[in-house]
Amino acid sequence: MASIDILGVPHAYDLTAPTEEPQVLVFIHGWLLSRRYWQPLVDQLSPTYQCLCYDLRGFGDSQPIPISGLNSQETSVSLTPDNKACRYAPAAYARDLGLLLERLNISNAWLIGHSLGGTIALWGAAQLPYCVKGVICLNAGGGIYLKEAFERFRAVGERLVQFRPRLLCNLPGIDLVFTRDSVARPIARSWGRQRVIDFVMADPEAARGTLLDSTTEAEVNRLPELVSRLKQPVYFIAGAKDTIMEPKYVRHLASFHQLFQACGDNAIEIPDCGHLAMVEQPEAVATQIRNILSHHPG
Numbered sequence: 001m002a003s004i005d006i007l008g009v010p011h012a013y014d015l016t017a018p019t020e021e022p023q024v025l026v027f028i029h030g031w032l033l034s035r036r037y038w039q040p041l042v043d044q045l046s047p048t049y050q051c052l053c054y055d056l057r058g059f060g061d062s063q064p065i066p067i068s069g070l071n072s073q074e075t076s077v078s079l080t081p082d083n084k085a086c087r088y089a090p091a092a093y094a095r096d097l098g099l100l101l102e103r104l105n106i107s108n109a110w111l112i113g114h115s116l117g118g119t120i121a122l123w124g125a126a127q128l129p130y131c132v133k134g135v136i137c138l139n140a141g142g143g144i145y146l147k148e149a150f151e152r153f154r155a156v157g158e159r160l161v162q163f164r165p166r167l168l169c170n171l172p173g174i175d176l177v178f179t180r181d182s183v184a185r186p187i188a189r190s191w192g193r194q195r196v197i198d199f200v201m202a203d204p205e206a207a208r209g210t211l212l213d214s215t216t217e218a219e220v221n222r223l224p225e226l227v228s229r230l231k232q233p234v235y236f237i238a239g240a241k242d243t244i245m246e247p248k249y250v251r252h253l254a255s256f257h258q259l260f261q262a263c264g265d266n267a268i269e270i271p272d273c274g275h276l277a278m279v280e281q282p283e284a285v286a287t288q289i290r291n292i293l294s295h296h297p298g
Helices: 035-045 090-103 116-127 147-162 166-170 174-180 189-201 204-213 217-229 247-254 258-262 282-294
Strands: 002-006 009-015 024-028 050-054 109-114 132-138 234-239 267-270
Touching: 002 090, 009 035, 009 090, 024 035, 024 090, 024 116, 035 050, 035 189, 035 282, 090 116, 109 116, 116 132, 116 217, 116 234, 132 282, 147 204, 147 217, 166 189, 174 189, 217 247, 234 247, 234 282, 247 267, 267 282
Parallel strands: 024 050, 024 109, 109 132, 132 234, 234 267
Antiparallel strands: 002 009, 009 050
C-alpha cells in the first residue's frame, strides 16, 4: 500500500506495474467498502493493463477530512458554474480523483466504478475529459427519484451508520451475515470479514455524508443530464439478481448515453450476480471489460 496527500488528506492506493497497453484502469469502490474488493479483477486484468485502486476519502485506509476541514474553494466542483458541491457529494470525490491522477501522472484512464463509485466515475469523466477516455459503471445506475423509496433508503442508511460499534468485528458469526448481504449467492467468508471491517471502520462523517449527499432529489435527477453530456464511451454492467440497483434502473441511466441510443449494447447484464459483481463474478466482469476495451484501443 502506498499513500499520497490530496488536499491535505492522505489517500491509500495500490498501483500495478505498467504494461504495453496505454490505458490505466482506475477502480473506484462503493459506499462503506474499500479498494480491496477490486483485487479479484486486478488479478485478472493487471497482466494486460496497469491498474490503480484507491480508497475514497474517509473509507478503507484513506483518512477523513481533518477537523479544520477544506475550504469552499477546494470543494467547489460542479457540472454548472453556479452549483456548489458538498464535500461528500460525488462531484467532490471526483475532484479528489482528478488530483490523484494528476499526482500519479496518469493521462489515459478508464474509470471503473462500483455503485456510488460509478457515480463518482461519471462525474470524473465530466470534469476530466482530457484524461478520462471511458467509463465502466458496475452495479450503478438510477437517475429516477422515487421519493418514498429514497427516504426509506436514507433512513435505513443513517441507522446503519449510527450503529457501528467496533466490537461488532468480534461478534461471532457476524461475518456470515455479510457473506449473504446483497449478493446472489454467499461469497467467501474472508470477504464477509472484510465487509465487517470496512463497515465498522468507515469515518462516521464520510459514511453519513456520502449517503445523504449522493441521494438528494437534485443529485439523483442530475444523473441523466450528466450521462447525456459525456462524449467518452460509457458502459454499464448490471447484476441480474441485484436488489440494490436492479437492472432496469441500470438500463434507464445507460439509455441517456449516445452509445445506447446508437445500438443499445452499452448496458450488459451478468447472470447469477447480485450487487458485488467484482467479487461474485470476477471472471465474467473481466471478460466484459476486456471486450469493451478491445473496441476502444489506445
